[in-house]
Amino acid sequence: MPAFTRRRSGIRSFSLFAPLLFASAIAQLAPARSQQGKPAARPKTQKLANPLNDLLNDAQAALDKNDFAAAISPLQKFLAEEPDVAYAHFQLAYAYTGLHQDDGARAEYAKCIALDPKMA
Numbered sequence: 001m002p003a004f005t006r007r008r009s010g011i012r013s014f015s016l017f018a019p020l021l022f023a024s025a026i027a028q029l030a031p032a033r034s035q036q037g038k039p040a041a042r043p044k045t046q047k048l049a050n051p052l053n054d055l056l057n058d059a060q061a062a063l064d065k066n067d068f069a070a071a072i073s074p075l076q077k078f079l080a081e082e083p084d085v086a087y088a089h090f091q092l093a094y095a096y097t098g099l100h101q102d103d104g105a106r107a108e109y110a111k112c113i114a115l116d117p118k119m120a
Contacts, residue, residue, distance in 0.1 A: 052078055059091055068098035086116035 021036040062070035075092040082088065095110030113120045 052081055056088065056091075059095075063091065063095060063098075066098065068095040071095040072099075084115055086112045086119055089115065090119060 057076040059071040059074040059078070062109075063070070072092065072095050075088055075095065079085070079092065080089050089108045090113035093105045093112060096102075096105035096108060
């Protein structure tokens with residue numbers, strides 16, 4: 001009988017400390033907070049400038065405004081540096097389509113599909 005009592009008291013003591021252990025584990029996993037309760041400042045990652053991305057962004061902004069002529073120059077500059085990007089060929093073809101330049105559009109759509117058949 002005393003063995004059962006010991007075992008039971010051991011379970012009881014564990015059940016009393018389990019919430020404390022759980023709370024301690026959660027506190028260690030939670031993000032650090034400053035004294036005012038605000039999250040501690042994390043170091044910011046520096047965004048690297050990429051002029052090619054800027055060209056694509058400029059072209060997309062022009063296409064969003066249906067300014068197809070303005071989109072052609074940045075797309076051509078991008079493709080001069082990265083000729084194997086199917087997306088850029090598709091965007092250029094779309095701009096040519098908007099300007100009713102069917103031959104240029106067909107050529108760019110063909111390049112796009114040759115680079116990425118899923119875009120057909």
